[in-house]
Amino acid sequence: MNTEPLKQLDMWIHPKDLIELKRDIWNDEPVEAILKTGQTKSHIYASYRGSHIRKLKxxxxxxxxxxxxxxxxxxxFHLNAEYNDPSFIRNRLSFYFFEQMGVHSPAASHVFLTINGRKEGIYLKIESVDEFxxxxxxxxxxxxxxxxxxDANFSLLSSFDKKPKKHLLLGYEKKTGTSQHD
Structure with a gap:
C-alpha cells in the first residue's frame, strides 16, 4: 500500500460551468476544466458520477x-467522495485485498481535492476499468x-418493481466490447 503523503489535485472550473454542473446533478454532460497536479496542468472534462451519491452534499x-x-x-479516472465511509478506507482496502489475492483491480489512492481554490476534502482516485x-x-x-x-445485482427480480427482469444486463451499461460480449 502507498504510504506517500496525499497528492493534491486542484480543479479549476469556470464559474458559469460550475453553476451548470450544479444545476442538474443527474446530467451526465461534462464541463471543461483544468486539473493541476503538482506542476502539471491538464485540460479535462469533469462530470458527476454515481447514482444515490449524487444526492449527497x-x-x-x-x-x-x-x-x-x-x-x-x-x-x-474517478474521484470518489467516499461520503458514506467516515474512515475513507473501506473501498481502498477492498482494492488492496483483491490485488493481494491476485485479482485484477483498479489502482486507487487517496488525494486531496480543491475546486476553484475551495477545499473539497479527501477523495479516492480510482483508475477507470476500460481498455487502458x-x-x-x-x-x-x-x-x-x-x-x-x-438493478445491477444478481437477482432475477428488478429492485424497482420486484417483477422479473426483462434482461439480466438491466442495471449495467457496456463500457467496452463488441456485440459478442452481450
Missing part, C-alpha cells in the same frame, strides 16, 4: 483528459460493464 466525479487525451496511460486497464495488465480486449443503478 459531497459529490463524486469522473475526470476525462481532453488535451492530451491521456496522461500516464489513462484517459479517464486491460492493456496495462496485458489482457485481451473484452466486454466491460459498469453498474449504473439498483
Amino acid at each position: 459531497k459529490k463524486s466525479y469522473q475526470i476525462e483528459y481532453r488535451k492530451p487525451k491521456q496522461r500516464q496511460g489513462e484517459s479517464i 486497464f486491460l492493456q496495462k495488465r496485458q489482457l485481451s480486449g473484452g466486454g466491460i460493464y459498469y453498474a449504473v443503478d439498483d
Whole structure:
C-alpha cells in the first residue's frame, strides 16, 4: 500500500460551468476544466458520477483528459467522495485485498481535492476499468460493464418493481466490447 503523503489535485472550473454542473446533478454532460497536479496542468472534462451519491452534499466525479487525451496511460479516472465511509478506507482496502489475492483491480489512492481554490476534502482516485486497464495488465480486449443503478445485482427480480427482469444486463451499461460480449 502507498504510504506517500496525499497528492493534491486542484480543479479549476469556470464559474458559469460550475453553476451548470450544479444545476442538474443527474446530467451526465461534462464541463471543461483544468486539473493541476503538482506542476502539471491538464485540460479535462469533469462530470458527476454515481447514482444515490449524487444526492449527497459531497459529490463524486469522473475526470476525462481532453488535451492530451491521456496522461500516464489513462484517459479517464474517478474521484470518489467516499461520503458514506467516515474512515475513507473501506473501498481502498477492498482494492488492496483483491490485488493481494491476485485479482485484477483498479489502482486507487487517496488525494486531496480543491475546486476553484475551495477545499473539497479527501477523495479516492480510482483508475477507470476500460481498455487502458486491460492493456496495462496485458489482457485481451473484452466486454466491460459498469453498474449504473439498483438493478445491477444478481437477482432475477428488478429492485424497482420486484417483477422479473426483462434482461439480466438491466442495471449495467457496456463500457467496452463488441456485440459478442452481450
